[in-house]
Amino acid sequence: MMRFYLFICWFLVLPIVTIAQFHPTIQRPSAKWMELKTEHFRILYPEGTDSIAWATAKILESQVESTTAMFGSDIDNLPVVIDPYSHAGNGYVTVFPYRIEFNTAPVKGYYINPRSGTWLEAMLPHELVHAAHINAIPPYSVPAFLSIFSPDAGRGMHFTTPFGILEGLAVHYESSLEPGYSGRLNYPYFNLQYNGWGVWSSIMPSGATYPGDRHYIGGAQFSTYLIDTYGEEKVKHLVRSQAAWPFFGFGFQMKRTLGDWSWDIEKGYRAKMGGESAFSTHGEQISRPLWLDDNRILSIRTGYRMRPGFYETDVTSGETHFRHEARLTEDSFYSLTNDRRTAIFSRYRPHPRYDGQAQLISHTLDLETWSRADLVEGKHRVVQTPDTLIGFEPVDQSKQWVLPNPVFASIQAVIARKGGMQAVWLIYPKQEALILSLTPDISFPMASVLDANWSADGLRLMLTSDFDQTLQVYEYDYENDRLFRITNEPGGALEGSISPDGSRYAYISMHGDWSELNVIPRNDATKTEIPREIWTKGYMQHPEPMRLGSDTPTEGWSTAPYKSATDWLRPRLWLPTFNRASGGVIFSSGDVLRRHAYDLYLGYGTGEIFYDAAYTYAGIYPSITLRTSKTIIGPNEKWDAPYYGYETSNQIEATFNRYLDGDARLSLLQVKPFFGYRSTIFQRDLLAGLEFDAWYVGVSTIYSHRLRQHLRDPQPTSGLFFYGDADADLTYNRRFTTTLPTVDPVRAARGIMYVYTPLSLRLEAEIYTQNRGYYAMDEALTNHFFANQVVDPSVNTAGALGARYAFPLSHPDTKWPLMPFYSERFYGVLFTKTVMAFSGPASDPATVIGGGLRFKTRIGNFGLDIGAGLAWEPASNDVVFITGF
Numbered sequence: 033m034m035r036f037y038l039f040i041c042w043f044l045v046l047p048i049v050t051i052a053q054f055h056p057t058i059q060r061p062s063a064k065w066m067e068l069k070t071e072h073f074r075i076l077y078p079e080g081t082d083s084i085a086w087a088t089a090k091i092l093e094s095q096v097e098s099t100t101a102m103f104g105s106d107i108d109n110l111p112v113v114i115d116p117y118s119h120a121g122n123g124y125v126t127v128f129p130y131r132i133e134f135n136t137a138p139v140k141g142y143y144i145n146p147r148s149g150t151w152l153e154a155m156l157p158h159e160l161v162h163a164a165h166i167n168a169i170p171p172y173s174v175p176a177f178l179s180i181f182s183p184d185a186g187r188g189m190h191f192t193t194p195f196g197i198l199e200g201l202a203v204h205y206e207s208s209l210e211p212g213y214s215g216r217l218n219y220p221y222f223n224l225q226y227n228g229w230g231v232w233s234s235i236m237p238s239g240a241t242y243p244g245d246r247h248y249i250g251g252a253q254f255s256t257y258l259i260d261t262y263g264e265e266k267v268k269h270l271v272r273s274q275a276a277w278p279f280f281g282f283g284f285q286m287k288r289t290l291g292d293w294s295w296d297i298e299k300g301y302r303a304k305m306g307g308e309s310a311f312s313t314h315g316e317q318i319s320r321p322l323w324l325d326d327n328r329i330l331s332i333r334t335g336y337r338m339r340p341g342f343y344e345t346d347v348t349s350g351e352t353h354f355r356h357e358a359r360l361t362e363d364s365f366y367s368l369t370n371d372r373r374t375a376i377f378s379r380y381r382p383h384p385r386y387d388g389q390a391q392l393i394s395h396t397l398d399l400e401t402w403s404r405a406d407l408v409e410g411k412h413r414v415v416q417t418p419d420t421l422i423g424f425e426p427v428d429q430s431k432q433w434v435l436p437n438p439v440f441a442s443i444q445a446v447i448a449r450k451g452g453m454q455a456v457w458l459i460y461p462k463q464e465a466l467i468l469s470l471t472p473d474i475s476f477p478m479a480s481v482l483d484a485n486w487s488a489d490g491l492r493l494m495l496t497s498d499f500d501q502t503l504q505v506y507e508y509d510y511e512n513d514r515l516f517r518i519t520n521e522p523g524g525a526l527e528g529s530i531s532p533d534g535s536r537y538a539y540i541s542m543h544g545d546w547s548e549l550n551v552i553p554r555n556d557a558t559k560t561e562i563p564r565e566i567w568t569k570g571y572m573q574h575p576e577p578m579r580l581g582s583d584t585p586t587e588g589w590s591t592a593p594y595k596s597a598t599d600w601l602r603p604r605l606w607l608p609t610f611n612r613a614s615g616g617v618i619f620s621s622g623d624v625l626r627r628h629a630y631d632l633y634l635g636y637g638t639g640e641i642f643y644d645a646a647y648t649y650a651g652i653y654p655s656i657t658l659r660t661s662k663t664i665i666g667p668n669e670k671w672d673a674p675y676y677g678y679e680t681s682n683q684i685e686a687t688f689n690r691y692l693d694g695d696a697r698l699s700l701l702q703v704k705p706f707f708g709y710r711s712t713i714f715q716r717d718l719l720a721g722l723e724f725d726a727w728y729v730g731v732s733t734i735y736s737h738r739l740r741q742h743l744r745d746p747q748p749t750s751g752l753f754f755y756g757d758a759d760a761d762l763t764y765n766r767r768f769t770t771t772l773p774t775v776d777p778v779r780a781a782r783g784i785m786y787v788y789t790p791l792s793l794r795l796e797a798e799i800y801t802q803n804r805g806y807y808a809m810d811e812a813l814t815n816h817f818f819a820n821q822v823v824d825p826s827v828n829t830a831g832a833l834g835a836r837y838a839f840p841l842s843h844p845d846t847k848w849p850l851m852p853f854y855s856e857r858f859y860g861v862l863f864t865k866t867v868m869a870f871s872g873p874a875s876d877p878a879t880v881i882g883g884g885l886r887f888k889t890r891i892g893n894f895g896l897d898i899g900a901g902l903a904w905e906p907a908s909n910d911v912v913f914i915t916g917f
Contacts, residue, residue, distance in 0.1 A: 054128060054605055055128050055621060055622025056622075061386055061389070067595075068589060068590070068591045073109070076114065077113075081136065084114060084116070087581065089581075090582070091153060092156055094580055094583075095580070096164075102161065103272065104168055105169075107160075110130070112132045113134075114136060116135075116136040117135075119412075120380055120426075121362075122135045123158070124159065127188045128604075128605075134159065136151075137426040137427060138155075139155075140365075141361075142482055146449055146453075147452040147453075147480065148214040148215055149214065153580045158202045158206045165271065166190040168190075169186050173275070175189040181607055181608075184605060190274075193271055194235040194236055194282055195251070196236060196248075196251025196254060197255055198251075200248075203217060203251070203255075204217065210575070210578055214578065220498035220502055221503055222248075226249050226305075227543075228302075229250045230298055232294075233250060235250060239856030239888065240743055242743070243545055255267070270285060309544060311545050312543070313336075314335050314338075314546065316338065316546050316548075317333065317334050317335065317547055318331050318333050318540055319547075320365065323372070323529055323531045326535070327347050330375065335742075339354060340357065340359050341359070355402050356397060357696050361379060361380060365378065365412065365413050366397075374396050375397040376394060376396055376407060377397065378392055378393065379395070382693065384690055384691055385653050385690070392411060392412050393408075394409070408421065412424055413434075422434045422436070431447075431448045435447075435484055435486055437486055438490050443460065445486070447481055451576065453480070454480035455476075455481050456474035456475070456493075458473045474508060474515065474567050477566065477570040478570075479497050483496045487534060495528075499566075505519040505525045505539045506528075515562045515567050519541075523543050525541050525542070527539060527540045530554070535553065536552065537551070537553075594625075596623040596628060600624070601621060609635075614637025614642055615635055616633055616636060618631065627649065630648070632645045633645070640664075643660070643661060643662050644663060646658070656687075657685045657686075658684055659681075659683045661679075662678055662680045665678055677712065678713060685704055685706035687702065687704050690703075697750070698738070699737055702733065702734040705729075705730070706730050722766075724764065726761035728778065729759075729760060729762055733756045734755050735752075736751065736754075737751055739752075746792060747794060749790050750788055752786070754783070755783070758780065759781075779801075779802065782801070784796075784798045791837075793835060796833065796834040796835065799829075800830055801829040809830055830868060834863065835863065836917075838859055858886070858887045859885075860883065863881075864879065865880050866878065879905070880904065881906070882901055882902055884902065885899055887899065900913070900914070900915055
């Protein structure tokens with residue numbers, strides 16, 4: 033996975049008064065950080081994770097030559113940050129600052145080919161392809177020009193290439209390390225999700241359709257097609273050309289470098305891969321069907337407009353009912369106790385203080401009352417027996433699942449990984465430590481066992497394997513030591529289970545962007561017995577694991593405590609900028625651990641030097657920002673003249689982030705109190721000679737409460753969002769040399785609240801109060817619909833009530849020309865807003881009613897949400913064209 037912070041080169045022409053943070057900081061757990069320096073990398077890791085750091089360095093060094101050769105780039109002193117704190121698996125490359133970062137906890141579930149080896153062996157080569165790709169800066173190009181101002185910004189131009197191409201090339205590389213064996217292109221679960229998508233559907237991230245990783249799946253297929261058809265050199269030239277001149281669109285670059293227009297390439301691609309299938313209208317995703325009794329099945333479900341969580345299906349009537357909302361870990365694993373009255377499931381909850389730190393917690397769910405209780409923290413795939421609780425720490429390890437036999441306490445099935453082989457061992461309890469020294473009982477040649485479930489009588493084990501390049505469900509007869517395949521689904525089948533009375537099978541069939549629960553009589557199933565020599569000796573056909581980096585020389589490598597020192601002070605970005613009254617330069621930088629960051633603006637105009645400097649330190653909680661500035665009063669205010677004076681200020685602010693546990697929804701509280709001193713001097717026109725200074729205090733607050741937005745909802749359909757801020761002078765000293773109007777101390781506050789209701793209806797409330805032009809009320813309250821109600825300077829308290837209804841019209845993210853613009857979805861909006869002035873001249877409330885069309889679009893990979901519509905003010909009968917609503 034790649035992550036980057038949006039950089040838009042149009043900042044070169046934007047006026048700057050206060051500075052956005054180019055290099056964001058994050059809160060991390062306190063630790064002593066170490067640094068391992070190799071020939072090409074700086075591995076940064078918390079003390080105690082030395083073995084992971086060395087394994088990481090060896091793998092990366094073993095792959096650096098081949099990955100950089102793909103794009104004609106180089107890698108030198110690249111930071112690699114190891115995060116052992118989050119329990120959710122992830123790895124990514126960022127641009128601001130340029131680095132690789134990954135969590136030591138692996139991705140859970142079916143996503144990674146087990147034959148790729150360990151989490152590090154599967155993930156690191158993939159991420160290194162991204163790092164090598166974005167470090168290729170073509171000469172005499174847009175990235176080369178931007179690199180003058182910021183190497184990070186120059187690298188960012190590579191992200192104008194569609195994500196599917198970037199991810200596809202990385203998947204192609206990981207799959208070439210051991211041809212026909214490792215990597216996702218050699219993994220049936222990955223390939224069977226491909227559903228004949230066209231070119232554009234394959235290479236752009238999914239905006240409103242499953243699977244969410246479609247650009248990985250389709251991108252790998254299309255990138256492989258391009259390499260096979262045009263050759264690696266031309267494809268390398270294509271991605272470099274797109275980064276060099278990104279303004280014309282990827283379709284133009286395909287014509288320029290490959291010689292064919294995108295529609296001609298699509299014809300050839302379709303001819304090879306088959307016709308495109310239509311996407312599902314509901315996109316239902318179903319996982320892990322387990323029997324509650326002979327007629328009821330519990331499963332995990334979600335869909336385009338479905339609440340995620342537990343659903344119960346009555347097999348007799350065919351009806352399915354929602355039971356409990358939850359967002360499980362990515363493997364959707366849960367287990368049932370032997371009495372089938374309690375489910376045990378794991379999910380992630382955010383750490384209250386630290387950014388991006390997902391923590392595992394397991395719950396029990398009472399299947400009669402549907403109430404839940406906390407069970408254990410820090411473990412997943414938890415199974416409860418009468419004697420013990422079995423679960424796994426969120427680290428890469430050989431054992432994947434333990435399945436105690438529900439009847440015979442002396443036996444348990446364990447799915448474990450040995451090298452690249454993932455198989456089933458049938459062992460006595462407490463023998464897990466010996467498992468890798470034992471021969472597996474069920475293994476398939478050049479294939480993996482992915483899941484398993486015991487029958488209620490303990491005599492049959494249902495399992496899924498990708499044997500013979502397909503994903504099917506098998507039944508192992510434990511009593512007679514025989515194995516049968518029971519499904520033959522063209523799109524794949526998995527997660528089979530047997531009803532308690534043994535009369536029926538349940539399993540999930542795959543259909544590209546959706547899945548289906550299937551229930552068949554056991555006697556009607558077509559069973560195909562698998563010869564014993566296949567599944568008892570399959571382990572013998574697996575090659576020895578690659579052990580990436582095992583023979584990497586380590587001479588000259590060194591470890592030492594990490595010190596950010598002062599190297600991060602050197603600007604990673606500088607930008608010339610100007611406005612109507614001044615011009616200057618922005619400087620920005622941050623350290624690789626994202627604990628320190630600064631932004632500095634220096635400018636000159638009207639005979640004055642102006643500046644705005646902010647430094648943030650996130651090594652403590654809360655993070656602290658120090659800011660000092662001298663800014664022009666005028667260009668960004670509501671003045672007719674370009675310059676009225678200037679204001680200096682010194683401020684300290686703290687950021688308290690509280691990541692609330694919203695379960696399957698988003699909940700967050702952020703409070704930013706600030707305190708400072710400011711001095712304002714007016715030098716022109718009516719206020720010339722007026723000076724005042726003050727100590728001031730303020731706060732801004734963001735609160736999101738259980739926000740929920742389904743994939744195809746244009747806006748959230750449940751929850752609350754609040755934003756508020758306030759600013760007030762504590763002391764006030766007014767100085768002037770002539771008779772001037774009275775100017776009071778600053779007093780300003782506002783609150784904005786959105787309440788989201790079902791059917792995409794948002795209710796709005798806003799209130800503003802001030803005694804100076806602190807807020808531009810006509811813009812804040814009216815969205816430019818009408819400007820005659822709150823512009824009067826004497827109006828200092830006003831509010832608004834409104835509603836916004838959004839409804840989807842279409843989701844065209846399945847096909848679109850390969851040009852700069854790409855539309856993900858169209859939706860309509862109806863709205864109303866009533867504005868009331870509570871001070872100043874008497875006026876009636878003003879109401880506006882309107883509507884319009886919006887579309888979410890991309891320019892390359894940069895997303896925009898734009899629209900146009902009409903607004904009508906009944907009181908004046910005015911109709912205006914609007915672009916914001």
